[in-house]
Amino acid sequence: MGHETISQIVVSALLANNFVLAMFLGLCPFLGVSGKLDTAFPMGVATTFVMLVASLCAYGLNLLLSAFHLEFLRLIAYIVVIASAVQLVEMVLKKYSPALFRALGIYLPLITTNCAVLGVALFQTAREYDFLQSMAFSFGGGAGFTLALVLMASVRERLQLSDIPGVAQGTALSLMLAGILSLAFMGFAGMGG
Amino acid sequence: MTLPGQQEQKLSMDTFLEGLWRQNPTFVMVLGMCPTLAVTVSAVNALTMGLATTIVLVFSCWLISLLRKLVPKEVRIATYIVIIATFVTAVDYLIQAVSLALYDALGAFIQLIVVNCIILGRAEAHASKHPPLVALTNALGMGAGFTIGLFALGAVREILGSGSLFGLSLFGADFQPWVVMILPPGGFFVLGAWLLLFAWWKRRKGGRALIAEGQHHGA
Amino acid sequence: MTAQVPVVEATPTTSMIKTLGIVATVCGLIIVGAYQGTYSAVAANKKIAIERAVFKVIPGSKNISEFYAMPNGIAPAAGETPPGAVKFYAAYDANDRLTGVAAEAGAKGYADVVRILYGYSQDCRCIIGIGVVSMRETPGIGDKILTDRQFLANFTALDVKLNADLSALANAVKTVKHGTKSHAWEVEAISGATVTSKAVGKGINDSAQSLLPKLVPQIEKLRSRQS
Numbered sequence A: 001m002g003h004e005t006i007s008q009i010v011v012s013a014l015l016a017n018n019f020v021l022a023m024f025l026g027l028c029p030f031l032g033v034s035g036k037l038d039t040a041f042p043m044g045v046a047t048t049f050v051m052l053v054a055s056l057c058a059y060g061l062n063l064l065l066s067a068f069h070l071e072f073l074r075l076i077a078y079i080v081v082i083a084s085a086v087q088l089v090e091m092v093l094k095k096y097s098p099a100l101f102r103a104l105g106i107y108l109p110l111i112t113t114n115c116a117v118l119g120v121a122l123f124q125t126a127r128e129y130d131f132l133q134s135m136a137f138s139f140g141g142g143a144g145f146t147l148a149l150v151l152m153a154s155v156r157e158r159l160q161l162s163d164i165p166g167v168a169q170g171t172a173l174s175l176m177l178a179g180i181l182s183l184a185f186m187g188f189a190g191m192g193g
Numbered sequence B: 001m002t003l004p005g006q007q008e009q010k011l012s013m014d015t016f017l018e019g020l021w022r023q024n025p026t027f028v029m030v031l032g033m034c035p036t037l038a039v040t041v042s043a044v045n046a047l048t049m050g051l052a053t054t055i056v057l058v059f060s061c062w063l064i065s066l067l068r069k070l071v072p073k074e075v076r077i078a079t080y081i082v083i084i085a086t087f088v089t090a091v092d093y094l095i096q097a098v099s100l101a102l103y104d105a106l107g108a109f110i111q112l113i114v115v116n117c118i119i120l121g122r123a124e125a126h127a128s129k130h131p132p133l134v135a136l137t138n139a140l141g142m143g144a145g146f147t148i149g150l151f152a153l154g155a156v157r158e159i160l161g162s163g164s165l166f167g168l169s170l171f172g173a174d175f176q177p178w179v180v181m182i183l184p185p186g187g188f189f190v191l192g193a194w195l196l197l198f199a200w201w202k203r204r205k206g207g208r209a210l211i212a213e214g215q216h217h218g219a
Numbered sequence C: 001m002t003a004q005v006p007v008v009e010a011t012p013t014t015s016m017i018k019t020l021g022i023v024a025t026v027c028g029l030i031i032v033g034a035y036q037g038t039y040s041a042v043a044a045n046k047k048i049a050i051e052r053a054v055f056k057v058i059p060g061s062k063n064i065s066e067f068y069a070m071p072n073g074i075a076p077a078a079g080e081t082p083p084g085a086v087k088f089y090a091a092y093d094a095n096d097r098l099t100g101v102a103a104e105a106g107a108k109g110y111a112d113v114v115r116i117l118y119g120y121s122q123d124c125r126c127i128i129g130i131g132v133v134s135m136r137e138t139p140g141i142g143d144k145i146l147t148d149r150q151f152l153a154n155f156t157a158l159d160v161k162l163n164a165d166l167s168a169l170a171n172a173v174k175t176v177k178h179g180t181k182s183h184a185w186e187v188e189a190i191s192g193a194t195v196t197s198k199a200v201g202k203g204i205n206d207s208a209q210s211l212l213p214k215l216v217p218q219i220e221k222l223r224s225r226q227s
Helices: A006-016 A025-033 A038-069 A071-096 A098-107 A109-113 A115-127 A133-159 A171-188 B013-022 B031-036 B043-066 B073-098 B100-109 B112-114 B117-125 B132-160 B184-218 C013-057 C143-145 C149-153 C194-222
Strands: C062-072 C075-076 C086-092 C098-108 C113-121 C126-134 C174-176 C186-188
Touching: A006 A133, A006 C113, A025 A038, A025 A109, A025 A133, A025 A171, A025 B031, A038 A071, A038 A098, A038 A109, A038 A115, A038 A133, A071 A098, A071 B073, A071 B112, A071 C013, A098 A109, A098 C098, A109 A115, A109 B073, A109 B117, A109 C126, A115 A133, A115 B100, A133 A171, A133 C186, A171 B184, A171 C186, B013 B132, B013 C075, B031 B112, B031 B132, B043 B073, B043 B100, B043 B112, B043 B117, B043 C098, B073 B100, B073 B112, B073 B117, B073 C013, B100 B112, B100 C013, B117 B132, B117 B184, B117 C098, B132 B184, C013 C062, C013 C086, C013 C098, C013 C113, C013 C126, C062 C194, C075 C194, C086 C194, C098 C174, C098 C194, C126 C194, C143 C149, C143 C194, C149 C186, C174 C194
Parallel strands: C174 C186
Antiparallel strands: C062 C075, C062 C086, C086 C098, C098 C113, C113 C126
16 A cells, blocks of 8 residues: 555556556557557657656645545546646647657547556555655556557567468457467566565 | 548437447447456456446437537537546446445446547547437447447356356356456457457358359359 | 547637536536435445444444544544544444454555455454455465465464553564464465465554554453443
8 A cells, every 4th residue: 555665666567567468558559559669669658758747636636636525526637637738748749749749640639548547547546655656656657558568569560571360460469469468467476575 | 430421310220229239349449448358357347337338428428419519629528528527427426326346346447437438439429410319329329339348258258267157156166267367368368359250250241242242243 | 539620710718618617517516416416325335344344354243333543542433544543443242342343454465455354352362353355366366365264264363462561462463384383373374375365464463563552451441332
């Protein structure tokens, strides 16, 4: 609960309880964007950034809402903050890296509906993490998401040159791959205390 | 995903059936994956999640459709999200009131319904362009299709991974459950298997149609 | 979900604010309505769940009362837990006599926190039962703590008596390897499920170390139920 150390939280969110492969968060972009490595990595980084911002705001919002006993507004407040954070990232990217902005295209606003981002906010609230723990959690989670995305993209790029039966192409194959990756990541369980 | 026509759709059986089969959210559109894989460790959890999502989907689409002429284009996504979040919060309390056990089993994924791509996608693509009754019926069909998808997954995973269905033991005490099925990898594998099955079936159907056409032309 | 390029001129700000205002009001009413409407049902559910759990770990109980144990005394529970206070439940039988005290314990297991409720009896100065409140341990391995009879037998008389100056447990609760239990304050782990077993032992130790030094000096005050 509040007894976990920072390193335990980061390692756990990164590997043993990987957001995508163990907690099933962020699956839509995971299956959708992981086709090519050069879009997968920036997507992961953008999502991690949004997760950090969302985590920060969620922590502050939770303190505020608890003080006024308005807990039932928590969900709405979180999701509005996330939508705003995504808008912010979009504007920043558009200004400083238009090529990347165009490459990510439609997937950038879709970060708003990425369960991983809202998931970070909800889980850190449920586990009653303090400020540093929340930051560590969102960083580890985002890094884990990026890791899973990059791994998936690398494998899928290789597979494009392979001879796959027509019936298995597409999402079915991605899911089987994800299952194998998830199985592999189970080996990390218990790591980090 | 086919683009909806510009005219407002008339209410028909197809409005309901569309979400059930042709545009099934789980097997065809592959949307809403997070809850699909996370909560389908048992048939009961799957059904509850499907029901909760359907309630949110139906009410949100209905309200959004009612307000569709009032909401300015620039703020529509924000408005939809707020409306969806409202109904998710309501359903969250409803489930707590009905059964705390179910609530604990579904965990954070009830609140994560708000970012279920199906709902926002449906609101944007359909509810904002059609009258309330049409939107409501379509949402009901989508929700039903989603629930069927969840149940297909939950039932298989529970039977293989726990040897039971709805908590009733099927194979007796000596059954060695295939535990991986109720762990995360199992979710991926079972859904992949379902999609494989569907793709194969669609090919066979398409293949047969082609052969029939060929025979027709050749004769 | 692509944004369509608007062909008409942008909507005036006042109209946007008006719409958002209407939407916010409607949504606010729905949320508050749902919250108020379900409040009593949710509270009742929570009470039933706690009662069921406590009755399971302290057999023979008919009623429970909530308290806080603090360094300077015991107080009935009300509102939020003050810092440094440990919440516990006093269980009474049909004649309003104290049957035991129950408290929550938790420690990180294999996957997530394992939360248990344990029952303590002053008569034997020991723990008399446990129940798992929530856990996400591996099915077939870690979840054996729910059913393994030998493991559960650890907790029918787990020695948690205090030391001479009542400041801590005389012997800390420790989880030991399967087959090596030699003292009444040790918990024998399930072979093959050591991590989860250790979590249960650690949780109990942490909670007992924190609760019992505050509770035991005052426990005579709880012997009969005050309504």
